[in-house]
Amino acid sequence: MIPHSVPRVLRLGPARLTAGLDHTRRLDLPAHRTLHGDQVPRTLDDIIAQVEEVDMRGRGGAAFPFARKLRAVSDAAGSGECVVLVNGAEGEPASSKDAMLLVRNPHLVLDGAVLAAEALNAREVVVATVAGEVAESSITAAVAERRAANVAGAAESRIGIRVVGLQERFISGEGGALVRAVNGLEPVPPGRKRRASTSGVDGLPTLLSNTETYAQLAVLAELGAEQYAKVGTSREPGTVLLTVSGGAANPAVVEAPTGTRLIDVLDVCESEIGDGVLIGGYHGAWLDSRTAMSAIVSREGMKQAGGSLGAGIVVPLGESTCPVGEAARVAAYLAAQSSGQCGPCRLGLPDVARGLTALADGTGSIDAVRRSVRAVERRGACFHPDGTARFVLSSLDAFEEDIALHLEHGSCGRPVRGVLPLPEREDEPEYRLDVDWTRCQGHGLCAHLLPEFVTLDDYGFPSFKTVPGWMLKEANRAVDMCPALALRLAEAG
Amino acid sequence: MLHRRHPRHAPTQLDTRNIRLGASASIAAVLLSVFALTLTDRGMEMLGRGVSFLEYYAGVLALVSLTATVALGLLTTERVFLSPANRVRAQLAHRAAAFAGTAFLLTHVALMISLEHVSPAAAVIPVEGIYVGFGTIAFDAMVVVVITGIVRGRFAVTGRPWVWRLMHASAYVAWPVSILHGLTAGRWAASWVSWSYIACLAAVASALLVRLLATMLRPPQTAEWVDAPEASDAPVEVPAGVNAPVSLAEARRKYREAG
Numbered sequence: 025m026i027p028h029s030v031p032r033v034l035r036l037g038p039a040r041l042t043a044g045l046d047h048t049r050r051l052d053l054p055a056h057r058t059l060h061g062d063q064v065p066r067t068l069d070d071i072i073a074q075v076e077e078v079d080m081r082g083r084g085g086a087a088f089p090f091a092r093k094l095r096a097v098s099d100a101a102g103s104g105e106c107v108v109l110v111n112g113a114e115g116e117p118a119s120s121k122d123a124m125l126l127v128r129n130p131h132l133v134l135d136g137a138v139l140a141a142e143a144l145n146a147r148e149v150v151v152a153t154v155a156g157e158v159a160e161s162s163i164t165a166a167v168a169e170r171r172a173a174n175v176a177g178a179a180e181s182r183i184g185i186r187v188v189g190l191q192e193r194f195i196s197g198e199g200g201a202l203v204r205a206v207n208g209l210e211p212v213p214p215g216r217k218r219r220a221s222t223s224g225v226d227g228l229p230t231l232l233s234n235t236e237t238y239a240q241l242a243v244l245a246e247l248g249a250e251q252y253a254k255v256g257t258s259r260e261p262g263t264v265l266l267t268v269s270g271g272a273a274n275p276a277v278v279e280a281p282t283g284t285r286l287i288d289v290l291d292v293c294e295s296e297i298g299d300g301v302l303i304g305g306y307h308g309a310w311l312d313s314r315t316a317m318s319a320i321v322s323r324e325g326m327k328q329a330g331g332s333l334g335a336g337i338v339v340p341l342g343e344s345t346c347p348v349g350e351a352a353r354v355a356a357y358l359a360a361q362s363s364g365q366c367g368p369c370r371l372g373l374p375d376v377a378r379g380l381t382a383l384a385d386g387t388g389s390i391d392a393v394r395r396s397v398r399a400v401e402r403r404g405a406c407f408h409p410d411g412t413a414r415f416v417l418s419s420l421d422a423f424e425e426d427i428a429l430h431l432e433h434g435s436c437g438r439p440v441r442g443v444l445p446l447p448e449r450e451d452e453p454e455y456r457l458d459v460d461w462t463r464c465q466g467h468g469l470c471a472h473l474l475p476e477f478v479t480l481d482d483y484g485f486p487s488f489k490t491v492p493g494w495m496l497k498e499a500n501r502a503v504d505m506c507p508a509l510a511l512r513l514a515e516a517g
Numbered sequence: 518m519l520h521r522r523h524p525r526h527a528p529t530q531l532d533t534r535n536i537r538l539g540a541s542a543s544i545a546a547v548l549l550s551v552f553a554l555t556l557t558d559r560g561m562e563m564l565g566r567g568v569s570f571l572e573y574y575a576g577v578l579a580l581v582s583l584t585a586t587v588a589l590g591l592l593t594t595e596r597v598f599l600s601p602a603n604r605v606r607a608q609l610a611h612r613a614a615a616f617a618g619t620a621f622l623l624t625h626v627a628l629m630i631s632l633e634h635v636s637p638a639a640a641v642i643p644v645e646g647i648y649v650g651f652g653t654i655a656f657d658a659m660v661v662v663v664i665t666g667i668v669r670g671r672f673a674v675t676g677r678p679w680v681w682r683l684m685h686a687s688a689y690v691a692w693p694v695s696i697l698h699g700l701t702a703g704r705w706a707a708s709w710v711s712w713s714y715i716a717c718l719a720a721v722a723s724a725l726l727v728r729l730l731a732t733m734l735r736p737p738q739t740a741e742w743v744d745a746p747e748a749s750d751a752p753v754e755v756p757a758g759v760n761a762p763v764s765l766a767e768a769r770r771k772y773r774e775a776g
Binding site: 460463467468469471472473500503504505506507508509510511512 | 593594596601602604605608669670672673674678681
């Protein structure tokens with residue numbers, strides 16, 4: 025399989041996860057084997073020792089020590105079954121490293137997952153990714169390539185690999201929601217946290233981690249701890265994948281050793297910092313231009329700068345767009361992405377977004393936004409309300425001067441360009457009331473039943489407005505009750 | 518501003534949620550108490566009395582509520598005396614009465630069959646003599662009427678709303694036939710009952726007649742002639758120029774010229 029177009033890749037320092045991607049769109053199995061060699065099975069203790077030596081962490085955002093996760097799954101499984109689950113449904117609109125790995129280098133991810141699965145004696149490997157995207161077809165093709173190679177006599181692992189396509193939502197990347205989705209339940213975060221390592225896919229102990237984690241594991245097994253730790257800082261050796269988008273002229277997935285300066289990463293993507301850089305995605309925080317100039321790419325460096333590396337999302341804002349409006353757009357998106365399970369999140373996040381929008385219009389107040397943020401913080405089953413609160417509070421701090429300008433003049437003079445990438449909004453269905461004028465006798469019952477959407481003219485005949493989807497029941501009643509059978513409902517558009 | 522979190526139901530007074538809740542609760546209560554009654558001997562005895570009451574009166578109740586339904590249905594088309602709000606209420610009452618009437622009718626038919634007064638076939642085809650046969654015919658027509666009533670909105674989409682009117686109008690056949698059935702099958706009706714039915718029949722027939730006549734005698738609906746200027750042969754007389762300013766620019770120019 026050769027994908028038509030793929031996420032761009034750049035690098036600073038040595039090529040590890042992105043090795044070989046300069047000359048090809050996708051590494052198929054022979055290319056991958058030539059580049060990375062055959063896979064050698066390891067014992068679990070061997071892997072854990074190596075992982076601990078380089079202090080490898082989960083790369084999905086939470087940075088949980090991977091060795092502890094491995095040990096927890098192995099303890100929970102005992103001599104029973106367990107499952108290895110690859111989280112390839114990031115859900116973050118500003119991130120494309122999962123898609124990049126699955127589309128361009130799927131065998132590296134599978135190598136890592138299979139390595140862990142064989143060491144854990146797992147029942148199967150499950151790769152969860154977004155349904156209907158190129159990533160899904162690429163990883164499915166990769167699984168087929170391995171099976172075909174085995175038929176042809178190669179010694180690929182015979183462990184079962186299952187690809188699960190999911191509906192993409194912002195919260196579908198959350199671990200609990202992902203496990204539920206793979207189990208065939210609704211992809212929403214569970215009310216009570218359960219560690220996947222004790223009860224995950226089909227209730228079995230599950231090793232759940234991000235695609236990049238497994239790819240890093242494969243690289244670590246190939247290079248050995250010493251070679252692996254040759255680049256990067258001493259406390260967090262190795263490389264990280266960063267997704268640079270937004271105001272970058274040259275958006276790409278960048279592989280950089282830890283300890284690289286953030287400004288170098290931004291330079292290679294030809295982006296200007298402008299009003300700030302968003303680190304860690306839409307649940308992350310803004311760095312102002314001065315901090316961003318000196319910030320170091322590593323968990324520790326980002327923490328010192330006041331952000332968190334998270335899943336490695338870097339969004340420079342640039343200077344040409346209105347930062348308050350951009351933040352309001354993202355807040356509105358995040359509010360709409362609430363799964364609607366927890367009341368404070370469902371009702372509070374739209375209020376937060378409204379508050380930010382009012383600020384962008386120059387009518388709101390910072391205090392009102394802070395109050396509505398306080399009503400949602402730490403009041404939900406998952407991290408979504410907290411992460412949104414962090415983003416909004418960070419925006420309030422980072423764009424203080426712009427907000428003051430907005431409050432005084434109604435605008436900072438710059439239009440909202442939509443620099444922060446957001447998926448397109450799905451339109452809610454709207455309905456149009458059609459009237460057969462030859463039948464209508466001007467009874468006026470429709471105007472009585474739908475006073476907000478039907479007005480009668482001087483002769484007593486109706487004129488209609490579009491009816492929103494949530495008034496469908498009432499509109500249907502008007503259609504049913506029309507004495508002349510003259511009304512009907514059609515989808516507007 | 519209308520908002521989805523605060524939909525405005527109040528002005529139409531049509532929030533029937535309480536009524537629906539009450540109806541469901543009472544139906545559930547009746548079913549539960551029937552179940553509870555079956556548990557004791559005394560309860561079974563009471564239940565037997567209840568069944569024999571329904572055996573005698575379910576048909577009567579059905580007839581009374583269906584009479585009300587027909588009257589209300591006729592009333593909903595009334596435009597002279599009823600405001601739109603009351604016409605909406607009349608439609609709702611028409612539906613509620615129809616629902617009750619159908620429920621009693623089904624009870625009546627089910628009881629008559631299960632107590633073996635008539636054979637099951639009599640529910641669909643008139644096999645049990647002419648008096649019960651009236652009821653069968655009325656029941657068949659009622660089925661058509663009920664179905665058309667439920668799917669009314671569908672007919673607004675099709676090109677032939679008169680099909681709906683025709684089918685729904687079979688109520689005007691079913692109802693008198695069912696009155697005949699009520700007066701002739703079973704026990705003798707008291708004379709005041711007969712008279713009141715005849716009065717109902719006469720009232721509805723006259724209202725129907727008025728409606729039909731009004732529809733047939735309605736003057737043709739054409740747009741009226743507007744009295745436009747008549748054509749004439751009078752000679753041309755051009756009036757002198759307009760003194761008042763026609764446009765703002767004109768006014769400014771005149772003002773400037775005047776100094």
